Amino acid sequence: MLTRKTVGIIGAGLAGASCARAMAVAGFSPTVFESAHQHAAGASGNPIGILHKLYSKDHNLASQWVEHGVATTLRWISELGQFSSRPLAGQCGVLQMDAQANELILWDPQGGWVRPPEFVKACLSQARALGAEVHFGVRAKYIRDDQSTDTVELTLEGQEGTTFKKMFDAVIVCAAGELSRLLPDAMLSLNSIRGKISSYRLPQGQFLPCVVCAAGYVTPSIDGEMVVGASYERLADGDLAATEPGDELSNLDRLRIIAPALARDCERLTPQDRTSLRCATLDRMPHVGRVLDAQARLTPNMSQMHHMPRSSRLWVLGGLGSRGLSSAPLGAEIIAAALSGAPPPVAKRLLQAVDPVRFALRRHQRRKIS
Numbered sequence: 004m005l006t007r008k009t010v011g012i013i014g015a016g017l018a019g020a021s022c023a024r025a026m027a028v029a030g031f032s033p034t035v036f037e038s039a040h041q042h043a044a045g046a047s048g049n050p051i052g053i054l055h056k057l058y059s060k061d062h063n064l065a066s067q068w069v070e071h072g073v074a075t076t077l078r079w080i081s082e083l084g085q086f087s088s089r090p091l092a093g094q095c096g097v098l099q100m101d102a103q104a105n106e107l108i109l110w111d112p113q114g115g116w117v118r119p120p121e122f123v124k125a126c127l128s129q130a131r132a133l134g135a136e137v138h139f140g141v142r143a144k145y146i147r148d149d150q151s152t153d154t155v156e157l158t159l160e161g162q163e164g165t166t167f168k169k170m171f172d173a174v175i176v177c178a179a180g181e182l183s184r185l186l187p188d189a190m191l192s193l194n195s196i197r198g199k200i201s202s203y204r205l206p207q208g209q210f211l212p213c214v215v216c217a218a219g220y221v222t223p224s225i226d227g228e229m230v231v232g233a234s235y236e237r238l239a240d241g242d243l244a245a246t247e248p249g250d251e252l253s254n255l256d257r258l259r260i261i262a263p264a265l266a267r268d269c270e271r272l273t274p275q276d277r278t279s280l281r282c283a284t285l286d287r288m289p290h291v292g293r294v295l296d297a298q299a300r301l302t303p304n305m306s307q308m309h310h311m312p313r314s315s316r317l318w319v320l321g322g323l324g325s326r327g328l329s330s331a332p333l334g335a336e337i338i339a340a341a342l343s344g345a346p347p348p349v350a351k352r353l354l355q356a357v358d359p360v361r362f363a364l365r366r367h368q369r370r371k372i373s
């Protein structure tokens with residue numbers, strides 16, 4: 004009898020839910036563990052997010068990645084419609100301007116807004132319909148990659164602090180801010196960046212016709228609300244109380260730059276704010292793939308990505324920064340293809356750009372030089 008590979012997934016945000024769906028569709032048996040009591044409890048719980056291409060003069064790797072990602076997410080949105088009672092997204096187009104909103108940079112007619120929590124819920128619903136298990140209120144405490152049994156052991160903490168263990172053929176860690184704690188030897192480069200979005204309810208007829216991005220973004224009316232985002236505060240050494248100096252614009256300031264007349268109307272209103280943490284890498288590309296093998300020794304002849312020793316069972320999808328909507332479904336499809344032995348959906352240069360061992364390789368190369 005054929006047994007389906009079991010895949011444990013830690014986290015039920017955009018990354019974890021996308022992995023659950025991609026694994027279930029690819030024929031695996033996924034089990035999701037989420038420490039909160041509901042889906043999209045972290046950054047993916049923002050009521051609205053923006054999905055659009057990224058402009059670069061030379062169409063660099065980041066803009067190529069985002070282009071593939073946007074196409075993948077748009078395909079998922081149309082496939083997932085039947086798993087949601089509300090529209091998942093609005094394809095109103097995105098106007099990208101320079102930071103002062105003086106010059107047009109790009110008109111992306113396929114871009115628009117997405118409801119991340121509904122997207123996450125729809126991914127989990129389809130995954131469940133295909134046999135996936137989803138457990139809320141269960142926190143992953145530790146991960147043990149066990150070569151002797153060719154499995155990964157998860158130590159989990161459930162309701163009322165009960166601890167139990169589960170074994171999987173593979174585990175994908177999608178725990179955003181907890182990635183470095185759960186994978187301490189993987190040498191992932193991650194920062195926490197706090198951000199706030201603000202929703203304003205305005206009288207009808209005063210909204211923008213599409214999403215406009217400059218030093219932030221402003222949406223058109225979504226069920227009578229306009230969303231303005233998003234502030235950007237890098238936390239000093241991951242300390243939730245301390246921030247480094249940087250972006251000091253408020254969301255109302257962002258609105259003043261993009262749509263001054265709308266900003267005047269909003270000055271007397273109290274917005275509904277939501278603050279959460281983005282988890283970002285130093286090069287702003289996500290981590291997608293197999294992590295460094297914590298037990299292997301790095302030797303001087305390891306000078307390229309494919310030389311780096313990797314765990315065959317432990318995977319990561321994280322560090323999605325401000326582009327979770329364009330990176331999560333594509334990242335999940337890349338991992339599902341790799342686990343199934345299918346060809347990757349993107350070119351090798353893009354796989355290398357998001358490879359979770361890239362920072363370990365750079366550090367190893369620097370050590371050899373010094």
Ligand SMILES: Cc1cc2nc3c(=O)[nH]c(=O)nc-3n(C[C@H](O)[C@H](O)[C@H](O)COP(=O)(O)OP(=O)(O)OC[C@H]3O[C@@H](n4cnc5c(N)ncnc54)[C@H](O)[C@@H]3O)c2cc1C
Nearest residue numbers: 014016017018038045046047053143179198325326327328
């Ligand atoms: C203010 C703001 C505005 C943004 N705007 C946009 C936008 O317009 N467009 C866009 O594409 N992106 C946007 N983003 C980025 C996007 O929200 C994130 O990239 C995305 O939500 C990250 O998804 P994730 O699943 O990696 O993380 P999260 O959504 O944070 O999910 C991680 C999950 O893992 C769970 N978890 C953590 N540790 C454990 C553990 N040990 N055991 C079990 N579960 C665990 C958490 O509870 C959480 O539910 C924005 C982010 C912010 C903060």
